[in-house]
Amino acid sequence: MKNTFTLIEKELRLYFISPIAYVVAMVFLAVSDFLFYNQIQYFSGLSLRMMQFQNHLPELNIHDAVFRPTLFNMSIILLLIMPLLTMRLFAEEKKEHTNELLMTSPITITQIVFGKFIAALTVYSLLLLLSLHVPLMLSVAVEISWKPLFASYLGLFLMGAVFLAMGLFASALTENQIIAAVISFGILIGLWMVGASAHTAGETTLGQVANYLSMSGHLDQFVKGLISSRSLVYFISMTALGLFLTHRVVESQRWK
Amino acid sequence: MIAVKHLGKRYGEVIAIDDVSFTVDKGEVLAFLGPNGAGKTTTMRILTCFMPATSGTALISGYDIFEDPMEIKRRIGYLPETPPLYPEMTVTEYLSFVAKIKGLSKSDQTTGLALSLEKTGLGDVSNRLIGNLSKGYRQRVGLAQALIHNPDVLILDEPTVGLDPRQIIEIRELIKGLAGEHTIILSTHILPEATAVSQKVVIINRGRIVAVDSQEQLSSHVRKSEKIALRLRRGGAETPQKLNAIEGVLRVTPQSVSGDSESSYLVESNLGEDIREQLSKTVVESGWGLLEMKPLVLSLEEVFLQLTTEEQGVAEATPENKTQLAQ
Numbered sequence: 001m002k003n004t005f006t007l008i009e010k011e012l013r014l015y016f017i018s019p020i021a022y023v024v025a026m027v028f029l030a031v032s033d034f035l036f037y038n039q040i041q042y043f044s045g046l047s048l049r050m051m052q053f054q055n056h057l058p059e060l061n062i063h064d065a066v067f068r069p070t071l072f073n074m075s076i077i078l079l080l081i082m083p084l085l086t087m088r089l090f091a092e093e094k095k096e097h098t099n100e101l102l103m104t105s106p107i108t109i110t111q112i113v114f115g116k117f118i119a120a121l122t123v124y125s126l127l128l129l130l131s132l133h134v135p136l137m138l139s140v141a142v143e144i145s146w147k148p149l150f151a152s153y154l155g156l157f158l159m160g161a162v163f164l165a166m167g168l169f170a171s172a173l174t175e176n177q178i179i180a181a182v183i184s185f186g187i188l189i190g191l192w193m194v195g196a197s198a199h200t201a202g203e204t205t206l207g208q209v210a211n212y213l214s215m216s217g218h219l220d221q222f223v224k225g226l227i228s229s230r231s232l233v234y235f236i237s238m239t240a241l242g243l244f245l246t247h248r249v250v251e252s253q254r255w256k
Numbered sequence: 257m258i259a260v261k262h263l264g265k266r267y268g269e270v271i272a273i274d275d276v277s278f279t280v281d282k283g284e285v286l287a288f289l290g291p292n293g294a295g296k297t298t299t300m301r302i303l304t305c306f307m308p309a310t311s312g313t314a315l316i317s318g319y320d321i322f323e324d325p326m327e328i329k330r331r332i333g334y335l336p337e338t339p340p341l342y343p344e345m346t347v348t349e350y351l352s353f354v355a356k357i358k359g360l361s362k363s364d365q366t367t368g369l370a371l372s373l374e375k376t377g378l379g380d381v382s383n384r385l386i387g388n389l390s391k392g393y394r395q396r397v398g399l400a401q402a403l404i405h406n407p408d409v410l411i412l413d414e415p416t417v418g419l420d421p422r423q424i425i426e427i428r429e430l431i432k433g434l435a436g437e438h439t440i441i442l443s444t445h446i447l448p449e450a451t452a453v454s455q456k457v458v459i460i461n462r463g464r465i466v467a468v469d470s471q472e473q474l475s476s477h478v479r480k481s482e483k484i485a486l487r488l489r490r491g492g493a494e495t496p497q498k499l500n501a502i503e504g505v506l507r508v509t510p511q512s513v514s515g516d517s518e519s520s521y522l523v524e525s526n527l528g529e530d531i532r533e534q535l536s537k538t539v540v541e542s543g544w545g546l547l548e549m550k551p552l553v554l555s556l557e558e559v560f561l562q563l564t565t566e567e568q569g570v571a572e573a574t575p576e577n578k579t580q581l582a583q
Binding site for chain 1: 267301304305306307326329330332334336337338339340341342343344345349353354356357358359401
């Protein structure tokens with residue numbers, strides 16, 4: 001536990017020394033704020049028209065009209081920038097030969113993997129917290145239903161954990177950061193789009209499997225405001241799979 | 257302290273090391289000598305539990321590399337060929353991180369940090385970023401990293417490679433200063449380095465140990481004859497013949513002449529036979545003007561070449577070549 005904490009501290013230090021965390025945060029916040037802005041514009045226009053037509057205050061739901069589409073689109077931005085948060089983690093250790101230090105110190109591979117994962121998850125959580133400034137600002141003007149918003153953010157958090165675990169796995173495969181990023185793009189987009197094949201496969205077993213594996217479907221549940229145990233299990237087991245694969249790869253590299 | 261038993265490692269079809277065995281006593285410095293690609297790094301990586309061996313095993317402080325890797329990792333300081341540094345950290349940040357992952361207690365971290373900074377002379381740069389340090393300083397940070405938890409055993413992979421001559425001398429002095437307190441294994445492909453710092457030498461070539469011995473024994477082991485270098489003011493054409501007539505002399509080889517009138521010879525005699533007295537007497541009686549007479553102990557360099565190269569010609573390094581190489 002103490003060792004894992006030391007490793008988390010070291011990874012966080014490296015995150016905030018290098019410009020990566022700042023650049024990722026800036027791009028993420030800029031793009032997601034832009035999405036929010038567009039959606040809010042659309043929403044206020046819609047509200048005005050509703051007022052003209054029906055001559056009374058609109059009963060539009062801000063969660064469904066603003067947060068749901070925006071947060072769902074935000075997950076696509078995350079899909080594109082999350083590999084940048086993980087690409088360095090193992091690739092750089094190998095390139096700088098610092099893995100020789102870690103692997104010859106009295107710490108376990110599990111501690112190393114968890115240290116890196118939790119550090120990345122901390123940075124990601126900070127990103128999500130920062131993006132909360134939009135709902136907070138809106139809450140001054142409109143009434144926001146916080147419960148579905150919480151469920152949405154929980155969904156984004158869990159989805160991010162899968163992204164990070166898969167990114168960590170990709171980073172463990174190579175000592176080149178670019179290759180690590182490209183591999184994790186591949187894995188994440190694959191997981192995202194496997195749902196598309198579910199449509200063509202229809203109601204067959206294959207279709208059901210593809211549907212279950214598809215990340216977008218599960219995220220949609222959360223973003224709707226629904227915490228379903230099915231999707232919870234999906235996200236947690238995918239994260240565990242990513243971390244397990246990472247552990248195996250790091251362990252197997254000792255034998256090469 | 258360290259007992260390596262029939263260690264072997266293969267990468268697929270390639271055999272990196274084969275049946276490597278040796279022992280190191282407490283406080284001893286062992287130099288692991290061999291050309292590039294001989295298997296030095298592989299052996300060191302196995303000893304530090306970085307990678308497993310495919311056959312054989314090793315005991316360090318009584319712990320087996322397969323059964324108690326954690327105990328071994330606690331007792332070993334390892335400097336890999338490329339020092340494992342985080343360029344974004346300052347020297348102090350980096351060393352405190354290492355102290356923590358080596359499992360030191362809070363108070364040991366502080367003393368370990370202070371002591372390793374002092375031993376490696378890093379006090380002045382302790383707050384600089386590692387990325388901004390010169391190669392020599394980085395090497396020292398690597399060494400400080402290996403020392404910080406005061407390990408029983410230090411394993412140093414080519415500790416002086418890529419340094420300038422002054423830095424090389426400094427690092428060697430540092431290593432010599434650490435001997436006794438720590439048991440040290442270091443690898444090198446430079447012969448004078450092994451001579452300079454170690455008591456025991458293991459010569460490895462193509463994954464196999466060619467010789468294990470102390471330096472003196474190693475040279476006498478390969479020596480086929482006693483060699484004496486002779487320099488005369490007025491040597492003549494009859495000199496080799498006359499010298500050959502001395503009892504015990506095997507061969508006299510004239511060497512290149514440095515001055516206009518000076519001449520020098522390499523006189524070889526039977527192993528274990530001292531012919532210096534006879535030799536000087538002959539020279540003085542003949543009035544050749546004795547300038548210099550010195551016995552040549554085979555340097556480790558020659559031993560190394562004899563043991564690791566098939567070409568016999570190369571092994572017969574002349575004294576001139578030897579001094580050139582030694583520089």
